[in-house]
Amino acid sequence: MPQLLCYRLQPAARLIRLMLAEYEIDIEIKEMRPWRRDTAYLEIDPAAEGPVLMIEDHAPIVGLTAVLMYVEENLSLTEPGRALMPATVEARAETRRLMDWVQFKLNDEVSRYVIEEKFVRRDTGGTPDPSVLRAAKANFNEHLHYFSFLFATRRWVAGDAMTLADFALAAHISALDYLGDVPWDDVPEVKGWYQRIKSRPAFRTLLNDRIGALPAAKHYADLDF
Amino acid sequence: MPQLLCYRLQPAARLIRLMLAEYEIDIEIKEMRPWRRDTAYLEIDPAAEGPVLMIEDHAPIVGLTAVLMYVEENLSLTEPGRALMPATVEARAETRRLMDWVQFKLNDEVSRYVIEEKFVRRDTGGTPDPSVLRAAKANFNEHLHYFSFLFATRRWVAGDAMTLADFALAAHISALDYLGDVPWDDVPEVKGWYQRIKSRPAFRTLLNDRIGALPAAKHYADLDF
Numbered sequence: 001m002p003q004l005l006c007y008r009l010q011p012a013a014r015l016i017r018l019m020l021a022e023y024e025i026d027i028e029i030k031e032m033r034p035w036r037r038d039t040a041y042l043e044i045d046p047a048a049e050g051p052v053l054m055i056e057d058h059a060p061i062v063g064l065t066a067v068l069m070y071v072e073e074n075l076s077l078t079e080p081g082r083a084l085m086p087a088t089v090e091a092r093a094e095t096r097r098l099m100d101w102v103q104f105k106l107n108d109e110v111s112r113y114v115i116e117e118k119f120v121r122r123d124t125g126g127t128p129d130p131s132v133l134r135a136a137k138a139n140f141n142e143h144l145h146y147f148s149f150l151f152a153t154r155r156w157v158a159g160d161a162m163t164l165a166d167f168a169l170a171a172h173i174s175a176l177d178y179l180g181d182v183p184w185d186d187v188p189e190v191k192g193w194y195q196r197i198k199s200r201p202a203f204r205t206l207l208n209d210r211i212g213a214l215p216a217a218k219h220y221a222d223l224d225f
Numbered sequence: 226m227p228q229l230l231c232y233r234l235q236p237a238a239r240l241i242r243l244m245l246a247e248y249e250i251d252i253e254i255k256e257m258r259p260w261r262r263d264t265a266y267l268e269i270d271p272a273a274e275g276p277v278l279m280i281e282d283h284a285p286i287v288g289l290t291a292v293l294m295y296v297e298e299n300l301s302l303t304e305p306g307r308a309l310m311p312a313t314v315e316a317r318a319e320t321r322r323l324m325d326w327v328q329f330k331l332n333d334e335v336s337r338y339v340i341e342e343k344f345v346r347r348d349t350g351g352t353p354d355p356s357v358l359r360a361a362k363a364n365f366n367e368h369l370h371y372f373s374f375l376f377a378t379r380r381w382v383a384g385d386a387m388t389l390a391d392f393a394l395a396a397h398i399s400a401l402d403y404l405g406d407v408p409w410d411d412v413p414e415v416k417g418w419y420q421r422i423k424s425r426p427a428f429r430t431l432l433n434d435r436i437g438a439l440p441a442a443k444h445y446a447d448l449d450f
Contacts, residue, residue, distance in 0.1 A: 046371065047326050059315050066321035070314065089295065090284050096291035101272050108333070146271065 004067075005032040005041070005060075006051035008209045009119055009178060011111050012064040012103075013051040014171035016071065019164070021202035022084065023075050030054075035120055064103070072164075084164045095158040098165040102172055109139040111172045118179050119214065137181070144187045151189035155196075162197070170197050174206050180217035184225065191225075199223055229292075230257040230266070230285075231276035233434045234344055234403060236336050237289040237328075238276040239396035241296065244389070246427035247309065248300050255279075260345055289328070297389075309389045320383040323390040327397055334364040336397045343404050344439065362406070369412045376414035380421075387422070395422050399431050405442035409450065416450075424448055 004020075004027050006013030013029075020027050032041060034048040044060050045052055053061040053070065061070050072085060086092055113136040117128040147169070150157065157165040173194060176182050184191045197203065207221040219225035229245075229252050231238030238254075245252050257266060259273040269285050270277055278286040278295065286295050297310060311317055338361040342353035372394070375382065382390040398419060401407050409416045422428065432446040444450035 061318040063325040066318040093291040100288040
């Protein structure tokens with residue numbers, strides 16, 4: 001069975017886990033904490049970012065884009081209505097614009113700070129910095145405002161069909177939701193979208209997560225939250 | 226003719242310009258400063274990141290991944306020896322691992338700080354913060370150390386053939402070199418690689434750049450530096 005080296009809260013790994021579940025491919029998760037800088041792990045992934053996909057008869061596939069594109073190029077479903085990457089030039093460009101938004105902007109301005117302060121610091125024996133968390137929260141409100149604007153006229157992130165951009169956003173939102181950091185009552189459009197995507201069978205892979213000493217927010221696994 | 230909305234020093238745009246030049250496609254550059262938050266521009270690119278590719282009969286293609294994949298899917302050369310994305314699973318994964326390294330890690334730890342401090346601040350009437358530039362320089366030395374390690378056993382970034390990862394790295398290095406920030410004498414392996422890639426006809430598109438009030442470092446356009 002393929003192995004994914006990652007930590008369960010990692011948004012990049014959650015995107016890959018959603019894709020693989022949607023494509024009905026079982027994987028084993030091998031919990032890894034890249035910031036611990038384990039020597040054997042760094043030899044595989046010197047950037048210490050992960051995730052890493054280990055597949056029989058292949059060298060390790062390292063890093064989000066390499067794994068994501070490997071999965072799309074080799075394991076995706078192509079039946080009509082099942083593909084996560086749309087077919088037209090316009091829809092592909094819009095899907096990728098919003099994936100970049102999530103992976104560069106939302107990650108840089110929100111997710112990585114929240115995860116660093118609330119999860120990595122705990123793991124390394126430190127305490128969260130409330131001023132960083134306050135800044136991340138203010139940034140997150142701006143992002144949620146933009147996604148609310150999109151969902152006012154679209155059923156899914158990139159248009160009328162679900163795409164990889166929905167999984168990319170859901171990967172980040174679900175990690176933040178695990179930590180209790182999504183102000184659901186303020187963003188009904190985003191909540192409606194998250195309820196839709198959370199109900200997909202592929203999402204169970206994330207909702208079953210229990211991360212060591214860090215309990216999930218109460219409503220984390222509820223489909224009706 | 227297609228238009229690329231970007232600023233000339235922007236590494237993400239330099240990668241696209243190198244690809245298009247390699248694929249022998251002429252474009253017109255429309256200089257844009259996303260941080261000025263021009264309303265008409267923000268309607269096209271609400272992330273205010275760019276670059277944006279404008280092509281007749283298409284909606285604007287917005288953001289690095291959308292433009293890069295549009296170019297690869299629609300405009301790339303596929304003759305043997307001309308493709309910038311290699312054919313095997315291993316080489317594709319290695320190319321993408323190193324593109325992520327450049328676009329996430331090198332950008333986050335070095336290029337964006339140097340460009341922000343030396344270029345954006347000047348454009349917005351501020352002055353560079355020397356402590357930020359010192360930190361970026363120390364980070365850059367770590368990155369150069371890793372690339373020197375790679376070039377000790379490889380002719381190109383991802384292996385024996387030139388790939389998109391070389392263009393991604395060259396896009397960043399060339400922007401930093403314009404600003405005089407590459408310690409060439411300390412990194413002979415990286416210098417040897419940069420001399421090889423700088424000699425390609427596609428590179429002329431970057432070497433002819435003159436950016437308003439900001440002169441290029443003396444050796445910037447020299448093939449023998």
